[in-house]
Amino acid sequence: MARVAIVAGLRTPFVKAGSAFQDLTALDLGRIVVQELVQRSEVDPEEIDQLVFGQVIPTLTATSIAREVVLTAGLPRKVEAHTVARACATSIQAMIAAANAIALGQAHVAIAGGTESMSDPPIFSSRPLAHALVQASRARNLPEKLKPFQKLSPKDLLPVPPAIAEYTTGLSMGESAEKMAKENGITRAEQDEIALKSHQHAAKAWREKWFDQEVMHVPVPPRFEATVSRDNIVREDTSLEALGQLKPAFDRKYGTVTAGNASPLTDGAAALLLMSEERAKALGYTPLGFLRSHAFAATDPADQLLQGPAYAAPIALDRAKLTLKDIDLIDMHEAFAAQVASNVQAFESRSFAEKLGRSQPLGVVDRARLNTTGGSIAIGHPFAATGARMVHQVLREMARRNAATALLTVCAQGGLGAAVVLERT
Numbered sequence: 425m426a427r428v429a430i431v432a433g434l435r436t437p438f439v440k441a442g443s444a445f446q447d448l449t450a451l452d453l454g455r456i457v458v459q460e461l462v463q464r465s466e467v468d469p470e471e472i473d474q475l476v477f478g479q480v481i482p483t484l485t486a487t488s489i490a491r492e493v494v495l496t497a498g499l500p501r502k503v504e505a506h507t508v509a510r511a512c513a514t515s516i517q518a519m520i521a522a523a524n525a526i527a528l529g530q531a532h533v534a535i536a537g538g539t540e541s542m543s544d545p546p547i548f549s550s551r552p553l554a555h556a557l558v559q560a561s562r563a564r565n566l567p568e569k570l571k572p573f574q575k576l577s578p579k580d581l582l583p584v585p586p587a588i589a590e591y592t593t594g595l596s597m598g599e600s601a602e603k604m605a606k607e608n609g610i611t612r613a614e615q616d617e618i619a620l621k622s623h624q625h626a627a628k629a630w631r632e633k634w635f636d637q638e639v640m641h642v643p644v645p646p647r648f649e650a651t652v653s654r655d656n657i658v659r660e661d662t663s664l665e666a667l668g669q670l671k672p673a674f675d676r677k678y679g680t681v682t683a684g685n686a687s688p689l690t691d692g693a694a695a696l697l698l699m700s701e702e703r704a705k706a707l708g709y710t711p712l713g714f715l716r717s718h719a720f721a722a723t724d725p726a727d728q729l730l731q732g733p734a735y736a737a738p739i740a741l742d743r744a745k746l747t748l749k750d751i752d753l754i755d756m757h758e759a760f761a762a763q764v765a766s767n768v769q770a771f772e773s774r775s776f777a778e779k780l781g782r783s784q785p786l787g788v789v790d791r792a793r794l795n796t797t798g799g800s801i802a803i804g805h806p807f808a809a810t811g812a813r814m815v816h817q818v819l820r821e822m823a824r825r826n827a828a829t830a831l832l833t834v835c836a837q838g839g840l841g842a843a844v845v846l847e848r849t
């Protein structure tokens with residue numbers, strides 16, 4: 425098996441849905457980030473074997489988004505591509521698919537990533553309207569074409585947005601986070617503290633210019649008058665007091681999850697350049713780090729929907745032959761502060777370990793080594809781009825701290841969890 429190196433990474437700024445990127449599609453964002461990654465890394469496009477990309481809320485006019493990214497980015501037509509989806513762990517899945525191909529010697533150089541535009545979600549028509557349109561398309565004359573529409577009521581004409589809800593339980597992600605907060609006894613104060621840290625760490629990363637290496641500037645088409653050069657969700661000035669004043673968003677009466685301690689709906693894209701260690705060496709690259717192990721796991725979505733990381737992390741660590749004590753940095757995707765606190769609690773819990781059939785809990789999470797450059801609450805969460813953002817961000821942080829290992833986790837719809845162990849040398 426070839427060892428897989430992460431050679432470079434890049435993301436667009438992450439911006440609130442309906443703001444700076446509102447006129448761009450997910451494909452635009454994916455194309456832009458891949459073009460610039462290729463230019464910045466100076467990889468010869470002819471060397472690229474494969475591109476794996478994902479999108480969680482699909483663009484219905486470009487469902488094979490990976491291949492469309494190849495074609496619109498001007499990469500050689502021979503670069504084969506496929507699209508993956510694993511909800512919020514989509515670009516982790518993209519990275520693993522490309523890494524597996526590299527490990528097996530089926531590819532030597534690959535791009536993996538994800539893109540999301542929550543400003544441009546597909547808006548559906550109701551089932552009765554869709555049926556009427558299909559029937560009308562088969563009709564042979566005008567009266568026959570009009571007939572199916574006569575049965576429609578005004579409410580059938582209302583557009584239907586995609587739900588950010590669990591299909592089997594009907595609960596929204598936010599409601600599921602509320603459920604976790606209540607069942608695990610996670611207080612509002614603890615959630616707001618996690619949110620505050622997320623903003624403070626991300627603001628520091630921008631202040632110190634660390635993100636300048638990770639985030640490209642995007643001149644916004646079609647006029648190219650404005651250039652977006654920074655995330656617009658990070659709040660340098662937020663405080664526990666300001667966070668404490670926000671009203672619960674999903675359970676107005678007894679809830680603790682607010683706009684301040686949840687990840688917001690976000691637009692953005694991120695990509696990674698992967699190579700076999702051997703090819704990276706031959707092409708003269710010094711890798712940012714290497715993929716040591718990974719695991720995907722799942723739990724019942726009706727139980728604790730966003731607890732997947734606590735199931736996946738022990739498996740990834742076992743596969744890496746490491747324990748939590750050996751890990752220098754932990755980067756946990758912040759869908760909600762309540763989910764981060766719940767997963768940290770599970771890492772440390774004896775009863776959770778017993779539930780997994782393990783003799784010991786994973787271990788105590790050193791908060792000083794958790795999400796040290798900010799997470800999805802402050803930076804934003806363009807679903808399919810988050811995993812690739814995290815991989816690159818943590819690898820750069822590892823270099824600054826001279827750290828050897830990192831554990832990344834992502835929770836995802838359907839009760840899925842992803843965990844990745846990275847090593848720097």
Ligand SMILES: CC(C)(COP(=O)(O)OP(=O)(O)OC[C@H]1O[C@@H](n2cnc3c(N)ncnc32)[C@H](O)[C@@H]1OP(=O)(O)O)[C@@H](O)C(=O)NCCC(=O)NCCS
Pocket residue numbers: 512588597598623659662663666667670673682683684685686687688689759760805835836837
């Ligand atoms: C929680 C959610 C409903 C909030 O949406 P929203 O109401 O549009 O959020 P806004 O950004 O407008 O914030 C609401 C208010 O909180 C304030 N606010 C948000 N974060 C803040 C912070 N860190 N500090 C201070 N104020 C803050 C905003 O300024 C705004 O105030 P205003 O009403 O006076 O303008 C939305 O972000 C959401 O659905 N998130 C979850 C996404 C999700 O499910 N992800 C899946 C994860 S798996």
